[in-house]
Amino acid sequence: MSAPISNPTPSSDDIVDTTPLLSSNGSHDDISHNQGRRSVRRQSLREAARFLRQASSRRLMREPSMMVRETAAEQLEERQSDWAYSKPVVVLDLVWNLAFVGVALAVLFLSTNEHPETPLRLWIVGYAIQCLLHMVCVCVEYRRRRRRRVSSFSTIEEGNLSPGSARGESEQYVTLAQFEEDGTSAAKYLESANTMFSFLWWIIGFYWISAGGQTLARVSPQLYWLCIIFLGFDVFFVVFCVALACIIGIAVCCCLPCIIAILYAVADQEGASKEDIDRLSKFKFQSIGENEKLSGDTQTSDGGIMTECGTDTPREHFLAQEDAECCICLSAYDDGVELRELPCGHHFHCACVDKWLHLNATCPLCKI
Structure with missing residues (x-):
């Protein structure tokens, strides 16, 4: 489950760019128009996802993972209508x-x-x-x-x-x-x-x-x-x-990764460009070994460390065990896997989130 890294909660009065990865002139009218269009999306697939969330055990599929699937159902419903x-x-x-x-x-x-x-x-x-x-x-x-x-x-x-x-x-x-x-x-x-x-x-x-x-x-x-x-x-x-x-x-x-892969292959690009996606922070994940846990070198008893790639002064984030998994594919982070951190602070597998951002330039979890 991907979790934000200590980001402040935005006020309801603030204007939030719903497509932060796209290059635009930042017009408030454009934002209002896009939000108005999304408010009329049909609800059938999203309601099906919510029904499965209620019927499923939280051990099998926790809340953030279900939120990602509700967002994907929303996106799929809009494309189905088109x-x-x-x-x-x-x-x-x-x-x-x-x-x-x-x-x-x-x-x-x-x-x-x-x-x-x-x-x-x-x-x-x-x-x-x-x-x-x-x-x-x-x-x-x-x-x-x-x-x-x-x-x-x-x-x-x-x-x-x-x-x-x-x-x-x-x-x-x-x-x-x-x-x-x-x-x-x-x-x-x-x-x-x-x-x-x-x-x-x-x-x-x-x-x-x-x-x-x-x-x-x-x-x-x-x-x-x-x-x-x-x-x-x-x-x-x-x-x-x-x-x-x-x-x-x-x-x-x-099978959300399969759905995203199919949409990525057949749909036109309506999200972020490859250049915009490549500008996002990339991290490598390293799980905490037994020696590190016994020596007490880290602040957590399990999980792993995200280390930023391609910078002279890389940042590091400690992840708890429940946060060290991708909400899109529901797989735990393996050693050496590349992760992508979005501006909102949520992180996913690069292979999973890059295809999603190609279709929709918003976070699949918080829609920011």
Whole structure:
């Protein structure tokens, strides 16, 4: 478990740079804007991590390690949201739902001579309308995110050209936030209502199919099997999403280094650059030997010593046994391993934290 090295607790009134490893102009408006964006992150993976924290023994996974995993779940959830509204995924989603609408219309046209006892034709029409509403909501959200990205780039360029216009940038951020909130509230409500209605509509369709029984398969085979296919696809997607969420939650808690390595390989750099990371203090860890413990040369009875590398007057930090482990990979520090100390005072394996900082220029433990 990594612990800070006697750092004073910052006051709640202080302004804390949430990306201290990135080169920036230090504008307070930029900080406020970034904090506002993070406040709307979805909570599912983070809640899964908290649930596993409550179910797990503290001996297996202590509090700081769980805090790191909550931060990683937050970061993964944000990236998952960005990937879900990337252009290829949006196009696939639209084509998929359009195919459902096309199949529904074709079957309705070909089954004009079928007269089922239950209103299956009405259920299919309702299902197609849900697909169309979903397509509209996806398009609105995709355009909003694209507009926000373009506006952010233009704001950054204007700020670089006129660094003294802090007030104007602040007003522009407020206007943009209000515009996004007003423009997407209706789409969000529509998407939520459509999701709730789709759940109720699935129950109604299942009831009508069950009430008709095998008679529907003989009297109206096309409508019957189309309803069965639509109901089956919905069940498959629900089971797939639940299983995927469970796998990701378990992977974040138990295999966090693997998740970070995958993100490091496939994601674009949005955190600190290699030069910024290399400027951070690097230490070598040396465990306390039996001779040192018996002679009483150190102030601790166990643990080890962190010695700064690459300086003429290296600093040394004594670590207790419970602090001599990496919160990311949950492995104890071995002799001679290289550690990275962040400006906040927390320390991790270089191999673990360097990849994290490449993705997010904040401490995975305290988010500073």
